[in-house]
Amino acid sequence: MSTGSLEVENLHLWRGERHVLRGVGFALAAGECLKVTGVNGAGKTSLLRTLAGLMYPEEGEVRWCGRNVRSDLRGFQGGLAYLGHEPPLKADLTARENLHYWIRNRRQLSEPLLTQALIRVGAEPFAERLVRTLSAGQRRRVALAGLALCLVPLWLLDEPATNLDAEGQRLVGSLIAEQLARGGLAVAAVHHELPLAGGAVRLLELAP
Amino acid sequence: MSAGSAPSVLGLPASLETPAAAVSAWAAARLALQRDLTLAFRKPAQLLQPLAFFALVTMLFPLAISPELSQLRLVAPGAIWAAALLASLLALEFLFRDDAQDGTLEQYALSGQSLTTLLFAKTTAHWLLTGLPLACMAPIAALSLGAPAPALGAITAAVVLGSVTLSLVGSIGAGLTLNIKRSSALLSLLTLPLSLPVLIFGARATQVAIAGGPVLAPLELLAALAVLGVTLAPLAAAAAVRISLE
Numbered sequence: 001m002s003t004g005s006l007e008v009e010n011l012h013l014w015r016g017e018r019h020v021l022r023g024v025g026f027a028l029a030a031g032e033c034l035k036v037t038g039v040n041g042a043g044k045t046s047l048l049r050t051l052a053g054l055m056y057p058e059e060g061e062v063r064w065c066g067r068n069v070r071s072d073l074r075g076f077q078g079g080l081a082y083l084g085h086e087p088p089l090k091a092d093l094t095a096r097e098n099l100h101y102w103i104r105n106r107r108q109l110s111e112p113l114l115t116q117a118l119i120r121v122g123a124e125p126f127a128e129r130l131v132r133t134l135s136a137g138q139r140r141r142v143a144l145a146g147l148a149l150c151l152v153p154l155w156l157l158d159e160p161a162t163n164l165d166a167e168g169q170r171l172v173g174s175l176i177a178e179q180l181a182r183g184g185l186a187v188a189a190v191h192h193e194l195p196l197a198g199g200a201v202r203l204l205e206l207a208p
Numbered sequence: 209m210s211a212g213s214a215p216s217v218l219g220l221p222a223s224l225e226t227p228a229a230a231v232s233a234w235a236a237a238r239l240a241l242q243r244d245l246t247l248a249f250r251k252p253a254q255l256l257q258p259l260a261f262f263a264l265v266t267m268l269f270p271l272a273i274s275p276e277l278s279q280l281r282l283v284a285p286g287a288i289w290a291a292a293l294l295a296s297l298l299a300l301e302f303l304f305r306d307d308a309q310d311g312t313l314e315q316y317a318l319s320g321q322s323l324t325t326l327l328f329a330k331t332t333a334h335w336l337l338t339g340l341p342l343a344c345m346a347p348i349a350a351l352s353l354g355a356p357a358p359a360l361g362a363i364t365a366a367v368v369l370g371s372v373t374l375s376l377v378g379s380i381g382a383g384l385t386l387n388i389k390r391s392s393a394l395l396s397l398l399t400l401p402l403s404l405p406v407l408i409f410g411a412r413a414t415q416v417a418i419a420g421g422p423v424l425a426p427l428e429l430l431a432a433l434a435v436l437g438v439t440l441a442p443l444a445a446a447a448a449v450r451i452s453l454e
Contacts, residue, residue, distance in 0.1 A: 052318055055454050078320020088311035092250040093243075101243040105319050105326075107230045 004065035005029050006051075006154065006185055011060035013046055020046045021057065026204055030153075033176055033186040033199055038206035044189035045085070047206065048156045051187060052082045064154075078106070081150035084158050087143030091132035095123055095142040098131060103149045117145040121171060136163040141171075148175055155179055157188040170195050236321040237329035244333035254302060258295040259341045265291035266349035280354035285414035288349055289407050292342050292367060293374065297399060299338040300378040301392050303330065304449065308386045317453055327449060328442040331379040339371030355418050362417035362427065369430035370410040376437035376445075377402045383448030405433055 006028040013021035020043040028034050036044050049055045051062055053073050062069045069076040089098045096114065103109050118124040123141040126134055131142065140163050147155065155176070161169040173195040176186050180199030188194060248255050269287045270280055307313045307330075316326045346367040347360040355363060381399040385391035413426035 054314065054317065074320055074322070077318045080318065082314065082318050084311050084314065086311050088315045090243075090247060090306075090310060090312065092247050097246070101239055102315060105231065105236050105239055105316075105321060 004153065007063040009060050011050060011057045013050055013055065013057045021050065028185050030183045030185060031180045031200060033180055033188065033196065033201045034204055035194060035201055036187060036189045036204045036206060039208050042206040042208045044206060045158055048158050048187065048189055052080060052156055053077055079152045080154040080156060081147055081152050082156045083143055083147055083160055087139045089131045089139055089142060092130060094128050094130055096127045098142060099146050099149065102146050106150060109149060117149045120148060121145045137165060137168060140164055141168065144172065144175060153184050155184065155186040157186065159191060160188055161194060233322055233325045237325050240326050240329040241333045244330055248337050255337055258299040258338050259345060261298055262291050262295040262342050262345055267352050270352055277354040281418050284350060284353035284355055284418060285411040287353060288346065288414055289411045292371065293403055293407055295342060296338055296371060296374040296378060297396055300382050300395055300399065303334050303379060303382040304386055313449060314453060317450065323449065324442045324446040327379065327445045331375050331442065335372055335375040339375050342371055343367040359417035362423040363414050365427055366410050366413040366430055369427065369434050370406045372434040373406045373437040374403055376441035379445040380441055380448055383445045383452060386449065386452035
């Protein structure tokens with residue numbers, strides 16, 4: 001997977017009797033961020049999961065660099081980072097251990113770089129504490145450290161600033177700006193304004 | 209991979225990588241195994257539950273039936289294997305459940321690594337934490353049920369081989385029932401029919417071992433089932449987990 005473009009064409013997704021995505025389409029180039037908005041239940045999470053290849057749309061296709069992602073789904077997934085509602089952290093591991101097991105599954109990672117990421121997101125002071133003892137905002141910061149360490153072309157973020165204070169929200173904005181400056185892409189489902197520190201931003205509003 | 213040339217504003221690396229290519233499937237599987245073992249030893253109560261169940265059932269049998277050795281030897285194969293099967297079922301519910309709830313399985317599915325390999329590593333950890341302790345406990349259980357000392361080696365080997373298959377078969381059921389609340393009954397219903405050959409050949413191996421006969425044939429059948437499980441079950445478990453994640 002190389003840094004490239006994401007094209008989504010005429011996505012239709014049904015969940016039981018509900019027509020969740022109705023012909024969604026957009027194109028995103030390197031260095032661009034797509035902000036997906038919509039009321040609760042509009043299908044923001046479903047869209048992100050469909051883009052990630054976790055859900056199969058009834059119609060339409062997702063293309064990465066012009067190729068249908070289903071033609072090499074594992075390769076495509078290896079080049080994306082998905083951060084869902086809940087940070088993918090184990091309560092009985094420390095923040096550092098969580099990152100160790102999560103990120104080393106994807107890439108080589110040195111301890112200094114891991115520490116650097118923890119410092120970067122303000123999680124270093126509680127890096128050795130079990131995640132079960134951390135607040136929701138602190139957990140989110142640890143997850144953001146993982147995201148920053150992924151260094152993959154495509155980020156799919158579901159409410160990335162949830163539970164974060166104003167400084168934390170600015171941090172999310174600057175992490176996304178760094179991702180765009182590296183030539184990456186980001187798709188973020190958001191309810192509130194995301195204070196992006198740079199990069200081209202496009203909007204997609206999903207109807208309920 | 210081409211990468212953006214902009215320097216990192218705040219200290220992290222500025223280039224994009226191809227991460228999946230940087231980590232071998234073996235290294236990823238080893239990490240998954242290591243992580244599950246670390247987590248298990250931080251929650252020892254969950255670890256001891258199946259073992260305690262197995263020990264209690266097999267050791268209560270002599271009290272409930274008769275201390276007569278000839279009678280105990282008759283029921284020993286059935287008691288050991290029924291207890292082993294139920295004990296392994298007890299632990300199965302936890303195989304993927306926590307990982308599904310906290311998003312770890314999603315991250316595995318999106319890691320660019322083979323989900324089959326990662327789930328096989330998880331199942332291996334599960335066997336090391338439940339099947340292997342059962343096999344270690346089996347000689348004590350067999351002794352308490354009147355098995356002669358020369359039979360203990362064969363009985364232990366049978367439980368080792370049988371528990372491997374039970375863990376692998378269970379991983380398919382655990383994957384299929386991920387999204388179902390209070391899934392233990394359904395999990396048992398799905399897993400038990402597939403586990404019956406292990407129960408039959410395992411009990412037969414134990415019976416022959418206690419009688420002092422040649423145990424090689426039933427052990428070979430158990431080994432064949434284990435090989436079949438290692439070959440097919442991880443693929444089926446990965447497919448089941450992908451369906452459950454959708």
